[in-house]
Amino acid sequence: MSDDTQTTTTDERAEIQAEIEETREQLGETAAALAHKADVKARAHDAVEEKKAELRGKAEELKSTAQEKLGAAKGAAQDRAPDGAQQGAQQAAQAAQHAATQAQQAAKENPLPAAAIGALVAGLLVGYLVGRRR
Incomplete structure (x- = not known):
């Protein structure tokens, strides 16, 4: 059971890491758009x-x-x-x-x-x- 929990935790970490990267990219694009507008x-x-x-x-x-x-x-x-x-x-x-x-x-x-x-x-x-x- 600990292998399943560890695998799930690893999968969840990978998903969270991917979401964080996507959010960073979106934030960077938004900041660039605001800078251009200003x-x-x-x-x-x-x-x-x-x-x-x-x-x-x-x-x-x-x-x-x-x-x-x-x-x-x-x-x-x-x-x-x-x-x-x-x-x-x-x-x-x-x-x-x-x-x-x-x-x-x-x-x-x-x-x-x-x-x-x-x-x-x-x-x-x-x-x-x-x-x-x-």
């Missing part, structure tokens, strides 16, 4: 990065839409214009495309507007979080 600066930075990525995506989308419309307009102008006017339309289309490329390059070289929007979003987020705690 780190307002990191959360604001994450929000800014997310908005930057969103704005970059929209810029690419607008660029492709503009290029599609430019191509369609160029084709329509060439179809309607006589030969001399077609050459002028080609030059105008090239000039418009060059201007669009320059505008895109200027936006890439001077990301201040995107940074300003990101800073605004971060400020709103921090203000919301601070106001919510009161």
